[in-house]
Amino acid sequence: MTSSLDLPVQVGPANDPLLSVDDLRVRFASEDGPVYAVNGVSFELGASEVLAIVGESGCGKSVTAMAIPGLLPPTATVEGSIRLAGVDLLSLSPKELREVRGKDISFVFQEPMTSLNPAFTVGRQIREVLQRHEGLSKRAAQQRAVELLELVRIPAPQRRVDEYPHQLSGGMRQRVMIAMGVACGPKVLIADEPTTALDVTIQAGVLDIMRDLRTELSTAIILITHDLGVVADLADRVVVMYAGMPVEEAEIHELFAHPQHPYTNGLLRAIPHREKGVEEVARSRLAEIPGLVPSLRSEPDLCPFAPRCPRSTEICVSLRPPLEPTRPHHPTACYHPGEDS
Amino acid sequence: MGSYLVRRVGTSALVLLLASIVVFVGVRALPGDAALALAGEERDPAALAEIREKYGLNDPIVVQYLRYLGNSLQGDLGFSTRTGLDVSQIIVDRLPVTLELALLSLLVGLLIGIPAGIVAALRRGSWPDNVSNGFGLLGLSIPNFWLGLVLILVVSVQLRLLPASGYVPLLENPVQNLQRMVLPAIVLGTGLSAVLMRQMRSAMLETMSADYVRTARSKGLSERQVVLVHALRNSLITVVTVLGLQLGALISGAVITEQIFVIPGFGKLIVDGVFTRDYPVIQGVALVTVFGYVLVNLLVDLTYSFLNPRIRVSGAAS
Amino acid sequence: MRRFLRRRLSVFGLAVLVLIVALALFAPVFGDPGANDFAAVLQPPSAQHPLGTDDLGRDTLARIAHGARVSMQAGVLATLLAMAVGVPLGLIAGYYRGWADLVISRTTDLLLAFPFLILAVGLAAILGPSLRNVVIALGISALPSFIRVTRGEVLGLREQDYVAGAIADGARDVRILRRYILPNAISPLLVQATVTIPEAIIGESVLSFLGLGVQPPTPSWGTMLSAAQSFLSQAPLLAVFPGVAIALAALSFNLVGDGLRDTLDPKATR
Ligand SMILES: Nc1ncnc2c1ncn2[C@@H]1O[C@H](COP(=O)(O)OP(=O)(O)OP(=O)(O)O)[C@@H](O)[C@H]1O
Numbered sequence: 001m002t003s004s005l006d007l008p009v010q011v012g013p014a015n016d017p018l019l020s021v022d023d024l025r026v027r028f029a030s031e032d033g034p035v036y037a038v039n040g041v042s043f044e045l046g047a048s049e050v051l052a053i054v055g056e057s058g059c060g061k062s063v064t065a066m067a068i069p070g071l072l073p074p075t076a077t078v079e080g081s082i083r084l085a086g087v088d089l090l091s092l093s094p095k096e097l098r099e100v101r102g103k104d105i106s107f108v109f110q111e112p113m114t115s116l117n118p119a120f121t122v123g124r125q126i127r128e129v130l131q132r133h134e135g136l137s138k139r140a141a142q143q144r145a146v147e148l149l150e151l152v153r154i155p156a157p158q159r160r161v162d163e164y165p166h167q168l169s170g171g172m173r174q175r176v177m178i179a180m181g182v183a184c185g186p187k188v189l190i191a192d193e194p195t196t197a198l199d200v201t202i203q204a205g206v207l208d209i210m211r212d213l214r215t216e217l218s219t220a221i222i223l224i225t226h227d228l229g230v231v232a233d234l235a236d237r238v239v240v241m242y243a244g245m246p247v248e249e250a251e252i253h254e255l256f257a258h259p260q261h262p263y264t265n266g267l268l269r270a271i272p273h274r275e276k277g278v279e280e281v282a283r284s285r286l287a288e289i290p291g292l293v294p295s296l297r298s299e300p301d302l303c304p305f306a307p308r309c310p311r312s313t314e315i316c317v318s319l320r321p322p323l324e325p326t327r328p329h330h331p332t333a334c335y336h337p338g339e340d341s
Numbered sequence: 342m343g344s345y346l347v348r349r350v351g352t353s354a355l356v357l358l359l360a361s362i363v364v365f366v367g368v369r370a371l372p373g374d375a376a377l378a379l380a381g382e383e384r385d386p387a388a389l390a391e392i393r394e395k396y397g398l399n400d401p402i403v404v405q406y407l408r409y410l411g412n413s414l415q416g417d418l419g420f421s422t423r424t425g426l427d428v429s430q431i432i433v434d435r436l437p438v439t440l441e442l443a444l445l446s447l448l449v450g451l452l453i454g455i456p457a458g459i460v461a462a463l464r465r466g467s468w469p470d471n472v473s474n475g476f477g478l479l480g481l482s483i484p485n486f487w488l489g490l491v492l493i494l495v496v497s498v499q500l501r502l503l504p505a506s507g508y509v510p511l512l513e514n515p516v517q518n519l520q521r522m523v524l525p526a527i528v529l530g531t532g533l534s535a536v537l538m539r540q541m542r543s544a545m546l547e548t549m550s551a552d553y554v555r556t557a558r559s560k561g562l563s564e565r566q567v568v569l570v571h572a573l574r575n576s577l578i579t580v581v582t583v584l585g586l587q588l589g590a591l592i593s594g595a596v597i598t599e600q601i602f603v604i605p606g607f608g609k610l611i612v613d614g615v616f617t618r619d620y621p622v623i624q625g626v627a628l629v630t631v632f633g634y635v636l637v638n639l640l641v642d643l644t645y646s647f648l649n650p651r652i653r654v655s656g657a658a659s
Numbered sequence: 660m661r662r663f664l665r666r667r668l669s670v671f672g673l674a675v676l677v678l679i680v681a682l683a684l685f686a687p688v689f690g691d692p693g694a695n696d697f698a699a700v701l702q703p704p705s706a707q708h709p710l711g712t713d714d715l716g717r718d719t720l721a722r723i724a725h726g727a728r729v730s731m732q733a734g735v736l737a738t739l740l741a742m743a744v745g746v747p748l749g750l751i752a753g754y755y756r757g758w759a760d761l762v763i764s765r766t767t768d769l770l771l772a773f774p775f776l777i778l779a780v781g782l783a784a785i786l787g788p789s790l791r792n793v794v795i796a797l798g799i800s801a802l803p804s805f806i807r808v809t810r811g812e813v814l815g816l817r818e819q820d821y822v823a824g825a826i827a828d829g830a831r832d833v834r835i836l837r838r839y840i841l842p843n844a845i846s847p848l849l850v851q852a853t854v855t856i857p858e859a860i861i862g863e864s865v866l867s868f869l870g871l872g873v874q875p876p877t878p879s880w881g882t883m884l885s886a887a888q889s890f891l892s893q894a895p896l897l898a899v900f901p902g903v904a905i906a907l908a909a910l911s912f913n914l915v916g917d918g919l920r921d922t923l924d925p926k927a928t929r
């Protein structure tokens with residue numbers, strides 16, 4: 001496998017992965033009974049690797065991501081294991097977990113407009129995390145906040161640092177969020193659709209920053225998106241999710257070249273001129289595939305994609321397919337894997 | 342900020358001007374002849390005509406209004422037709438009484454309402470939440486004058502713990518003053534605290550589910566910091582906006598509470614004025630009350646805009 | 660509806676409400692509220708007088724039942740009056756905006772500049788004490804909330820595509836207001852009504868208590884409390900029953916209102 005990307009990362013069972021998520025399950029209690037939002041997600045993330053999680057809206061990307069630093073609301077029940085450098089985060093006390101949040105794992109949320117507190121200056125909000133984890137004085141933290149704003153290429157950082165979120169545009173707010181995210185040099189940065197809410201022109205700028213940061217800071221990134229262009233741009237590896245489950249996982253060029261799962265095939269087919277390569281794909285988005293997304297009211301015991309799947313047979317609706325390699329380093333949860341002809 | 346301030350002050354001034362017209366016209370609309378009221382025992386038509394002339398009651402209504410406005414602005418609110426005392430002086434005497442009652446009640450209201458609202462929101466569905474909600478509903482439903490009666494009945498008549506009524510000036514004897522103010526302040530304060538509790542609870546529930554609270558958690562801040570720094574500040578901004586309106590309820594409550602506990606404050610003054618048809622007193626008290634109410638609401642708004650950077654700092658992007 | 664029924668407290672409120680309405684409707688069953696019996700004044704509860712008698716030997720239960728009529732009338736009529744005037748004004752202000760809005764909104768500000776009881780006492784003094792005038796005074800006091808709620812709703816709905824579309828199609832204003840705007844504004848208005856009614860019920864009792872409302876011998880919960888004030892040590896229960904009645908009436912509306920709010924707007928965090 002040859003990669004045109006700068007950072008080919010070797011992740012094998014030999015190395016102890018930075019972050020490993022194993023059989024993650026998340027269930028929400030709601031008025032109308034339980035919601036099975038995530039049903040057995042497993043993946044590994046190596047140091048300074050970029051892993052993309054893709055899938056259509058509601059497939060459980062954000063829930064998976066938020067489960068990692070324990071940010072889900074109390075209505076959620078989380079099972080499985082989440083290990084950061086060998087430490088099971090699910091077994092940590094709330095106090096120990098707070099040491100990890102913002103320091104080892106930080107988060108950039110989907111909603112730049114509402115994720116900053118309107119009552120405080122952005123400087124104060126960046127300072128807060130520095131003072132919390134680095135024990136910096138207010139003065140030193142303020143100085144550092146300016147540097148961080150500069151790092152995410154906010155013009156006139158000296159002035160902006162004392163401004164309130166409402167004085168900044170959406171793109172700038174998201175950069176502030178990123179600055180806050182990388183402030184303490186985290187091992188893992190989770191970026192949940194960092195550009196989805198932004199204008200196309202602004203998206204590119206934010207993505208550039210993310211790309212530079214990964215080289216400069218050697219932070220591992222979990223990038224959540226439904227924009228395949230972003231995936232092609234930034235990611236080393238991709239996990240495709242469907243209805244709360246991973247259905248396929250592969251290194252990026254492998255996935256684009258040899259998609260195995262019919263759902264992935266559908267996603268890629270929806271993009272015109274795929275054969276022209278990654279660059280062409282860059283500005284396309286996951287298209288809607290016809291059919292209904294299954295309800296998450298019960299735990300799935302069959303292939304969740306079966307109702308929409310052209311390859312569906314009897315076994316698909318009687319037993320849930322396991323996630324197993326169908327090509328080298330390329331697991332797929334499907335009884336009928338392979339590329340569409 | 343500057344233009345907002347000017348606009349807000351302008352609106353208040355306009356409202357006050359209109360309110361003065363309403364008070365003026367309203368008092369003219371009260372049943373009974375003003376001249377007759379001024380005359381007291383005098384029933385001689387010639388004497389009445391003389392009074393009309395003397396008080397300018399024959400002048401066009403607009404002239405009368407302007408004269409009244411001019412006098413009011415100079416602090417001349419006329420004389421009580423019943424006691425002959427200077428209305429401004431009566432008001433200056435009575436105002437501190439009501440202010441003390443209002444401040445004590447506000448204290449009771451805030452001390453109970455705000456913490457109860459916070460706890461109820463943070464422990465949603467728990468017994469403190471249920472107790473607070475029950476308290477809030479009862480507070481909305483129980484008329485405060487009845488609560489006053491019941492307290493007098495239990496605390497003063499049955500248990501003989503505190504005097505049921507009367508007033509001793511604060512400077513004369515602080516202990517006796519407080520003994521007599523405790524029950525009225527509780528009566529007025531609990532009603533207020535019920536409303537504040539409900540507002541604080543819903544504001545807190547809203548801010549606690551806000552995205553920026555999640556951001557604060559993602560930084561590894563303690564739950565205490567998340568609540569006290571990030572959620573509370575924004576919830577208080579919401580509650581402050583409605584505090585001004587609550588002051589209207591407080592004034593209304595003071596009127597009737599003073600009546601029950603026989604406290605010689607503002608509220609008692611206006612009710613007594615209505616019964617004795619003491620028009621200058623009604624007019625003066627109504628005017629001063631409205632003035633104070635509008636002024637306080639203005640102050641609340643300005644405080645709010647100071648707390649809320651969105652208004653304080655008008656931004657380039659907004 | 661299911662949502663509403665799931666809230667036990669709201670169902671309890673509804674039950675109490677039905678009970679009070681029944682009490683008001685069948686008030687004569689409980690006897691003549693004016694019949695005095697000087698041989699039995701200030702009696703404690705007994706088989707003959709379940710809630711005792713007052714200082715003139717009148718049966719408290721009969722007076723409470725007749726008082727329910729006054730309270731319900733005052734609460735409902737004042738609210739209807741405020742709606743009848745406030746909703747059209749709010750519609751005009753929100754729909755036409757411009758000058759009409761300016762005048763109506765400033766008038767609302769003006770009304771709001773008078774604390775409720777100052778306004779009500781003033782109006783009651785001008786109009787004279789009677790149930791009708793209490794209703795008018797309470798109705799005017801409640802006016803600003805209805806104007807504001809309606810205006811706010813219309814401003815929001817105007818921006819909706821289907822309304823904007825209808826306006827662009829040249830539909831007549833009255834038709835747009837009736838067909839598109841009013842039906843969508845019903846829920847918040849209904850919720851506002853359930854807030855206003857208990858306020859008006861309490862307002863009536865306050866005015867009557869002060870002697871500015873319903874006049875004796877007509878029984879009203881407020882006048883009953885006012886009379887009971889003089890006999891606190893001899894007959895404390897006289898001051899208890901009417902107050903409980905007011906509190907229950909107001910509570911029932913507040914509970915029903917909370918339930919309605921939850922049902923009509925499930926997203927709201929109460
Ligand atoms: N707090 C919650 N309570 C109940 N259900 C929830 C909660 N949060 C998320 N869900 C459900 O979990 C499922 C997955 O949601 P999630 O936010 O992870 O989707 P997503 O893949 O991030 O979608 P999007 O691309 O729209 O962000 C959805 O069906 C959602 O309704």
Ligand SMILES: [Mg+2]
Nearest residue numbers: 061062110192
């Ligand atoms: Mg999401």
